[in-house]
Amino acid sequence: MLQIRDNVPLAPLTTFGIGGDAMHFVDVQTEADLREAVSLAKEKGVPFVVLAGGSNVLVPDGGLDALVAHIVPGEHRFEGKRLAADAGCNLLALIREAAGLGLGGWEKLAGIPGSIGGAIRGNAGAFGTEITDVATRVSAFNSVTGDSRDFTNGDCDFSYRHSFFKDNPEWIITKVALELHEVTPDESARLIEETIQERERRHLQNVRAAGSFFMNPVAPTGIVEMFESEKGVKARESRVPAGWLIEKAGLKGHRVGDAIASEQHPNYLVNAGEASAHDVGNLAQLIKLEVFAQFGVELQEEAALL
Numbered sequence: 195m196l197q198i199r200d201n202v203p204l205a206p207l208t209t210f211g212i213g214g215d216a217m218h219f220v221d222v223q224t225e226a227d228l229r230e231a232v233s234l235a236k237e238k239g240v241p242f243v244v245l246a247g248g249s250n251v252l253v254p255d256g257g258l259d260a261l262v263a264h265i266v267p268g269e270h271r272f273e274g275k276r277l278a279a280d281a282g283c284n285l286l287a288l289i290r291e292a293a294g295l296g297l298g299g300w301e302k303l304a305g306i307p308g309s310i311g312g313a314i315r316g317n318a319g320a321f322g323t324e325i326t327d328v329a330t331r332v333s334a335f336n337s338v339t340g341d342s343r344d345f346t347n348g349d350c351d352f353s354y355r356h357s358f359f360k361d362n363p364e365w366i367i368t369k370v371a372l373e374l375h376e377v378t379p380d381e382s383a384r385l386i387e388e389t390i391q392e393r394e395r396r397h398l399q400n401v402r403a404a405g406s407f408f409m410n411p412v413a414p415t416g417i418v419e420m421f422e423s424e425k426g427v428k429a430r431e432s433r434v435p436a437g438w439l440i441e442k443a444g445l446k447g448h449r450v451g452d453a454i455a456s457e458q459h460p461n462y463l464v465n466a467g468e469a470s471a472h473d474v475g476n477l478a479q480l481i482k483l484e485v486f487a488q489f490g491v492e493l494q495e496e497a498a499l500l
Protein backbone atom coordinates (compact mmCIF):
# COMPACT_ATOMS: atom_id res chain seq x y z
CA MET A 195 0.00 0.00 0.00
CA LEU A 196 1.52 3.32 -1.06
CA GLN A 197 1.96 6.12 1.46
CA ILE A 198 0.24 9.12 -0.08
CA ARG A 199 1.27 12.57 1.16
CA ASP A 200 -0.32 15.92 0.38
CA ASN A 201 1.26 19.32 -0.38
CA VAL A 202 4.81 18.03 -0.80
CA PRO A 203 7.44 20.62 -1.90
CA LEU A 204 8.96 19.56 -5.21
CA ALA A 205 11.80 22.11 -5.47
CA PRO A 206 14.18 20.07 -3.25
CA LEU A 207 13.62 17.07 -5.53
CA THR A 208 14.88 18.92 -8.59
CA THR A 209 18.37 20.07 -9.57
CA PHE A 210 16.92 23.51 -10.44
CA GLY A 211 15.61 23.84 -6.88
CA ILE A 212 12.54 25.57 -8.30
CA GLY A 213 8.80 24.97 -8.11
CA GLY A 214 5.82 24.64 -5.81
CA ASP A 215 4.14 21.70 -4.11
CA ALA A 216 2.62 18.48 -5.40
CA MET A 217 -1.02 18.26 -4.36
CA HIS A 218 -0.55 14.49 -3.84
CA PHE A 219 2.75 12.63 -3.77
CA VAL A 220 3.92 9.01 -3.55
CA ASP A 221 7.31 7.32 -3.71
CA VAL A 222 7.24 4.38 -6.13
CA GLN A 223 9.74 1.70 -7.14
CA THR A 224 8.03 -1.08 -9.06
CA GLU A 225 5.52 -1.42 -11.87
CA ALA A 226 2.96 -2.52 -9.25
CA ASP A 227 3.58 0.71 -7.30
CA LEU A 228 3.21 2.77 -10.46
CA ARG A 229 -0.07 1.04 -11.34
CA GLU A 230 -1.35 1.75 -7.84
CA ALA A 231 -0.29 5.40 -8.19
CA VAL A 232 -2.21 5.67 -11.49
CA SER A 233 -5.33 4.28 -9.77
CA LEU A 234 -4.92 6.74 -6.89
CA ALA A 235 -4.68 9.64 -9.35
CA LYS A 236 -7.90 8.42 -11.04
CA GLU A 237 -9.62 8.11 -7.66
CA LYS A 238 -8.61 11.66 -6.75
CA GLY A 239 -9.56 12.94 -10.20
CA VAL A 240 -6.16 14.58 -10.80
CA PRO A 241 -3.50 14.15 -13.51
CA PHE A 242 -0.72 11.59 -12.98
CA VAL A 243 2.82 12.98 -13.25
CA VAL A 244 6.13 11.10 -13.10
CA LEU A 245 9.23 12.55 -11.47
CA ALA A 246 12.47 10.58 -11.11
CA GLY A 247 15.89 12.19 -10.49
CA GLY A 248 14.47 15.66 -11.15
CA SER A 249 17.49 16.68 -13.22
CA ASN A 250 15.67 17.57 -16.42
CA VAL A 251 12.48 19.24 -15.23
CA LEU A 252 11.10 22.68 -14.52
CA VAL A 253 8.25 22.58 -11.98
CA PRO A 254 5.83 25.56 -12.08
CA ASP A 255 5.88 28.03 -9.18
CA GLY A 256 2.28 27.20 -8.35
CA GLY A 257 3.13 23.52 -8.03
CA LEU A 258 1.19 20.67 -9.59
CA ASP A 259 -2.48 19.94 -8.98
CA ALA A 260 -1.66 16.34 -9.69
CA LEU A 261 -0.53 13.12 -8.12
CA VAL A 262 3.24 13.02 -8.51
CA ALA A 263 4.75 9.52 -8.61
CA HIS A 264 8.36 9.93 -7.53
CA ILE A 265 10.34 6.99 -8.93
CA VAL A 266 13.05 6.15 -6.42
CA PRO A 267 15.90 3.63 -6.85
CA GLY A 268 14.71 0.02 -6.85
CA GLU A 269 16.48 -3.25 -7.58
CA HIS A 270 19.09 -4.18 -10.14
CA ARG A 271 20.84 -7.40 -11.11
CA PHE A 272 23.97 -8.24 -13.10
CA GLU A 273 24.01 -11.51 -15.05
CA GLY A 274 27.02 -12.12 -17.27
CA LYS A 275 27.39 -8.98 -19.38
CA ARG A 276 23.75 -8.04 -18.80
CA LEU A 277 22.33 -5.60 -16.34
CA ALA A 278 18.62 -5.36 -15.51
CA ALA A 279 17.63 -2.33 -13.44
CA ASP A 280 14.41 -0.80 -12.17
CA ALA A 281 13.79 2.58 -13.81
CA GLY A 282 14.54 4.63 -10.69
CA CYS A 283 18.08 3.30 -10.22
CA ASN A 284 20.70 6.05 -10.26
CA LEU A 285 22.68 6.06 -13.51
CA LEU A 286 26.06 6.96 -12.02
CA ALA A 287 25.74 4.37 -9.23
CA LEU A 288 25.08 1.67 -11.86
CA ILE A 289 28.00 2.80 -14.05
CA ARG A 290 30.33 2.67 -11.02
CA GLU A 291 29.12 -0.73 -9.83
CA ALA A 292 29.40 -2.17 -13.35
CA ALA A 293 33.00 -0.94 -13.57
CA GLY A 294 33.86 -2.81 -10.37
CA LEU A 295 32.53 -6.00 -12.02
CA GLY A 296 34.59 -5.41 -15.18
CA LEU A 297 31.63 -4.19 -17.25
CA GLY A 298 31.61 -0.91 -19.13
CA GLY A 299 31.31 0.79 -22.50
CA TRP A 300 29.16 3.57 -21.05
CA GLU A 301 31.70 5.35 -18.82
CA LYS A 302 31.29 8.63 -20.74
CA LEU A 303 27.76 8.87 -19.36
CA ALA A 304 29.24 9.14 -15.85
CA GLY A 305 28.17 12.34 -14.17
CA ILE A 306 24.85 12.69 -15.97
CA PRO A 307 22.52 13.08 -13.00
CA GLY A 308 19.27 11.21 -12.59
CA SER A 309 17.79 7.78 -13.11
CA ILE A 310 18.31 5.13 -15.76
CA GLY A 311 14.62 5.46 -16.74
CA GLY A 312 15.04 9.21 -17.25
CA ALA A 313 18.18 8.53 -19.29
CA ILE A 314 16.25 6.17 -21.58
CA ARG A 315 13.41 8.64 -22.07
CA GLY A 316 15.77 11.39 -23.28
CA ASN A 317 18.44 9.08 -24.77
CA ALA A 318 20.91 10.79 -22.45
CA GLY A 319 24.37 11.25 -23.89
CA ALA A 320 27.72 12.91 -23.46
CA PHE A 321 31.08 12.96 -25.25
CA GLY A 322 29.81 10.81 -28.16
CA THR A 323 28.19 8.04 -26.07
CA GLU A 324 24.42 7.66 -25.64
CA ILE A 325 22.39 5.27 -23.50
CA THR A 326 21.04 3.69 -26.73
CA ASP A 327 24.55 2.25 -27.30
CA VAL A 328 24.04 -0.24 -24.44
CA ALA A 329 20.25 -0.49 -24.00
CA THR A 330 18.75 -3.76 -25.26
CA ARG A 331 15.26 -3.90 -23.77
CA VAL A 332 12.93 -1.48 -22.01
CA SER A 333 9.83 -2.56 -20.09
CA ALA A 334 7.05 -0.04 -19.82
CA PHE A 335 3.35 0.17 -19.14
CA ASN A 336 0.71 2.42 -20.53
CA SER A 337 -0.79 4.58 -17.79
CA VAL A 338 -3.94 5.15 -19.86
CA THR A 339 -4.76 1.64 -21.14
CA GLY A 340 -2.88 -0.40 -18.53
CA ASP A 341 -1.05 -2.44 -21.25
CA SER A 342 2.49 -3.70 -20.50
CA ARG A 343 5.07 -4.10 -23.21
CA ASP A 344 8.74 -4.93 -23.73
CA PHE A 345 10.47 -2.65 -26.25
CA THR A 346 13.56 -3.67 -28.19
CA ASN A 347 16.22 -1.04 -28.78
CA GLY A 348 14.73 -0.51 -32.28
CA ASP A 349 11.21 -0.08 -30.88
CA CYS A 350 12.47 2.73 -28.65
CA ASP A 351 13.10 4.89 -31.74
CA PHE A 352 16.20 6.45 -30.21
CA SER A 353 17.84 9.47 -31.80
CA TYR A 354 19.56 12.60 -30.49
CA ARG A 355 17.92 13.28 -27.07
CA HIS A 356 14.82 11.48 -28.27
CA SER A 357 12.96 8.23 -27.73
CA PHE A 358 9.50 6.82 -28.30
CA PHE A 359 8.77 7.60 -24.62
CA LYS A 360 9.29 11.32 -25.09
CA ASP A 361 6.58 11.41 -27.76
CA ASN A 362 4.30 9.04 -25.84
CA PRO A 363 4.39 10.16 -22.19
CA GLU A 364 1.55 7.79 -21.25
CA TRP A 365 4.12 4.97 -21.47
CA ILE A 366 6.03 4.76 -18.19
CA ILE A 367 9.39 3.02 -18.20
CA THR A 368 9.61 0.46 -15.39
CA LYS A 369 12.73 -1.58 -16.16
CA VAL A 370 15.77 -1.30 -18.38
CA ALA A 371 18.02 -4.11 -19.66
CA LEU A 372 21.52 -3.33 -20.90
CA GLU A 373 24.30 -5.31 -22.51
CA LEU A 374 27.70 -4.03 -21.37
CA HIS A 375 31.22 -4.75 -22.59
CA GLU A 376 33.94 -6.60 -20.73
CA VAL A 377 36.50 -4.07 -19.49
CA THR A 378 39.32 -3.91 -16.98
CA PRO A 379 37.85 -2.64 -13.68
CA ASP A 380 40.76 -0.22 -13.05
CA GLU A 381 40.66 1.16 -16.59
CA SER A 382 36.87 1.62 -16.40
CA ALA A 383 37.11 3.36 -13.00
CA ARG A 384 39.81 5.66 -14.39
CA LEU A 385 37.64 6.56 -17.40
CA ILE A 386 34.70 7.32 -15.10
CA GLU A 387 36.74 9.64 -12.89
CA GLU A 388 38.33 11.33 -15.93
CA THR A 389 34.87 11.92 -17.40
CA ILE A 390 33.58 13.45 -14.18
CA GLN A 391 36.68 15.64 -13.85
CA GLU A 392 36.23 16.81 -17.44
CA ARG A 393 32.61 17.71 -16.69
CA GLU A 394 33.70 19.62 -13.59
CA ARG A 395 36.40 21.41 -15.57
CA ARG A 396 33.79 22.48 -18.12
CA HIS A 397 31.44 23.62 -15.31
CA LEU A 398 28.88 21.02 -16.35
CA GLN A 399 28.44 19.63 -12.84
CA ASN A 400 26.86 20.64 -9.56
CA VAL A 401 24.92 23.57 -10.97
CA ARG A 402 21.36 24.47 -10.10
CA ALA A 403 20.06 23.89 -13.59
CA ALA A 404 18.40 21.16 -15.64
CA GLY A 405 21.45 20.51 -17.81
CA SER A 406 21.12 21.81 -21.35
CA PHE A 407 17.83 23.69 -21.41
CA PHE A 408 17.47 23.52 -25.20
CA MET A 409 18.35 20.78 -27.67
CA ASN A 410 21.04 21.49 -30.23
CA PRO A 411 18.96 22.49 -33.28
CA VAL A 412 19.32 21.47 -36.91
CA ALA A 413 20.34 24.75 -38.54
CA PRO A 414 20.27 26.16 -42.10
CA THR A 415 23.42 25.53 -44.15
CA GLY A 416 24.72 29.10 -43.76
CA ILE A 417 24.59 28.85 -39.96
CA VAL A 418 26.20 25.40 -39.96
CA GLU A 419 29.03 26.74 -42.15
CA MET A 420 29.50 29.74 -39.85
CA PHE A 421 29.77 27.40 -36.86
CA GLU A 422 32.18 25.02 -38.60
CA SER A 423 34.54 27.76 -39.79
CA GLU A 424 34.47 29.57 -36.45
CA LYS A 425 35.03 26.49 -34.30
CA GLY A 426 37.01 24.34 -36.74
CA VAL A 427 34.82 21.30 -36.02
CA LYS A 428 32.26 19.43 -38.11
CA ALA A 429 28.60 19.83 -37.09
CA ARG A 430 26.93 16.44 -36.50
CA GLU A 431 23.63 15.88 -38.37
CA SER A 432 23.70 19.61 -39.26
CA ARG A 433 23.12 20.43 -35.60
CA VAL A 434 24.85 23.40 -34.01
CA PRO A 435 25.17 23.86 -30.25
CA ALA A 436 22.26 25.84 -28.80
CA GLY A 437 24.78 27.45 -26.41
CA TRP A 438 26.79 28.80 -29.36
CA LEU A 439 23.63 30.36 -30.86
CA ILE A 440 22.67 31.87 -27.49
CA GLU A 441 26.14 33.40 -27.16
CA LYS A 442 26.05 34.67 -30.76
CA ALA A 443 22.65 36.24 -30.03
CA GLY A 444 24.38 38.24 -27.28
CA LEU A 445 22.57 36.50 -24.44
CA LYS A 446 25.44 34.76 -22.66
CA GLY A 447 25.17 35.82 -19.01
CA HIS A 448 21.75 37.40 -19.63
CA ARG A 449 19.69 37.55 -16.46
CA VAL A 450 15.95 37.56 -15.77
CA GLY A 451 15.36 37.79 -12.03
CA ASP A 452 17.68 35.16 -10.59
CA ALA A 453 17.72 33.04 -13.76
CA ILE A 454 20.94 33.39 -15.80
CA ALA A 455 22.10 31.99 -19.13
CA SER A 456 25.38 30.65 -17.73
CA GLU A 457 28.62 32.48 -18.57
CA GLN A 458 30.40 29.14 -19.06
CA HIS A 459 27.53 27.34 -20.82
CA PRO A 460 24.85 29.70 -22.08
CA ASN A 461 22.56 26.71 -22.74
CA TYR A 462 22.52 26.04 -19.00
CA LEU A 463 19.83 28.31 -17.55
CA VAL A 464 20.99 28.53 -13.96
CA ASN A 465 19.13 29.33 -10.76
CA ALA A 466 21.57 31.85 -9.29
CA GLY A 467 19.61 32.41 -6.08
CA GLU A 468 15.87 32.55 -5.71
CA ALA A 469 14.91 32.11 -9.36
CA SER A 470 11.29 31.24 -10.01
CA ALA A 471 9.96 29.04 -12.81
CA HIS A 472 8.50 32.28 -14.15
CA ASP A 473 12.02 33.82 -14.37
CA VAL A 474 13.38 30.73 -16.14
CA GLY A 475 10.38 30.65 -18.49
CA ASN A 476 10.79 34.33 -19.37
CA LEU A 477 14.53 33.93 -19.97
CA ALA A 478 13.88 30.87 -22.15
CA GLN A 479 11.21 32.73 -24.13
CA LEU A 480 13.51 35.71 -24.68
CA ILE A 481 16.30 33.40 -25.89
CA LYS A 482 13.96 31.60 -28.30
CA LEU A 483 12.68 34.87 -29.77
CA GLU A 484 16.14 36.40 -30.14
CA VAL A 485 17.75 33.27 -31.66
CA PHE A 486 14.87 32.98 -34.12
CA ALA A 487 15.01 36.69 -35.01
CA GLN A 488 18.78 36.63 -35.60
CA PHE A 489 19.32 33.16 -37.13
CA GLY A 490 15.89 31.85 -38.18
CA VAL A 491 16.46 28.84 -35.92
CA GLU A 492 13.73 27.55 -33.60
CA LEU A 493 15.06 26.29 -30.29
CA GLN A 494 13.20 23.45 -28.62
CA GLU A 495 13.30 22.72 -24.90
CA GLU A 496 15.18 19.62 -23.80
CA ALA A 497 14.07 20.08 -20.19
CA ALA A 498 10.55 18.86 -19.47
CA LEU A 499 8.17 21.62 -18.38
CA LEU A 500 5.92 19.79 -15.93
Ligand SMILES: Cc1cc2nc3c(=O)[nH]c(=O)nc-3n(C[C@H](O)[C@H](O)[C@H](O)COP(=O)(O)OP(=O)(O)OC[C@H]3O[C@@H](n4cnc5c(N)ncnc54)[C@H](O)[C@@H]3O)c2cc1C
Pocket residue numbers: 209243244245246247248249250251265281282305306307308309310311312313314315316317318319320359365366367368398399400401403404405406498
Ligand atom coordinates in the same frame (compact mmCIF):
# COMPACT_ATOMS: atom_id res chain seq x y z
C1 LIG B 1 24.19 19.43 -14.06
C2 LIG B 1 23.46 18.63 -15.11
C3 LIG B 1 24.16 18.06 -16.16
C4 LIG B 1 23.50 17.30 -17.14
N1 LIG B 1 24.21 16.76 -18.16
C5 LIG B 1 23.58 16.01 -19.09
C6 LIG B 1 24.33 15.40 -20.16
O1 LIG B 1 25.54 15.52 -20.23
N2 LIG B 1 23.65 14.67 -21.08
C7 LIG B 1 22.28 14.48 -21.00
O2 LIG B 1 21.73 13.79 -21.86
N3 LIG B 1 21.55 15.05 -20.02
C8 LIG B 1 22.16 15.79 -19.06
N4 LIG B 1 21.44 16.37 -18.05
C9 LIG B 1 19.97 16.23 -18.04
C10 LIG B 1 19.45 15.06 -17.16
O3 LIG B 1 20.40 14.67 -16.21
C11 LIG B 1 19.04 13.87 -18.00
O4 LIG B 1 18.04 14.26 -18.92
C12 LIG B 1 18.52 12.70 -17.14
O5 LIG B 1 18.56 11.53 -17.91
C13 LIG B 1 17.12 12.93 -16.59
O6 LIG B 1 16.81 11.85 -15.70
P1 LIG B 1 15.93 12.09 -14.39
O7 LIG B 1 15.75 10.78 -13.72
O8 LIG B 1 16.52 13.17 -13.56
O9 LIG B 1 14.56 12.57 -15.02
P2 LIG B 1 13.53 13.66 -14.44
O10 LIG B 1 14.17 15.01 -14.49
O11 LIG B 1 12.96 13.23 -13.16
O12 LIG B 1 12.39 13.59 -15.54
C14 LIG B 1 12.58 14.12 -16.85
C15 LIG B 1 11.37 13.74 -17.70
O13 LIG B 1 11.34 12.33 -17.86
C16 LIG B 1 10.13 11.77 -17.38
N5 LIG B 1 10.47 10.49 -16.76
C17 LIG B 1 11.34 10.25 -15.74
N6 LIG B 1 11.39 8.95 -15.45
C18 LIG B 1 10.55 8.34 -16.32
C19 LIG B 1 10.15 6.99 -16.52
N7 LIG B 1 10.62 5.99 -15.77
N8 LIG B 1 9.24 6.71 -17.50
C20 LIG B 1 8.75 7.72 -18.27
N9 LIG B 1 9.07 9.01 -18.12
C21 LIG B 1 9.96 9.32 -17.16
C22 LIG B 1 9.58 12.80 -16.40
O14 LIG B 1 8.16 12.72 -16.30
C23 LIG B 1 10.03 14.10 -17.05
O15 LIG B 1 9.13 14.46 -18.07
C24 LIG B 1 22.08 17.11 -17.05
C25 LIG B 1 21.38 17.68 -15.98
C26 LIG B 1 22.06 18.43 -15.01
C27 LIG B 1 21.29 19.02 -13.87
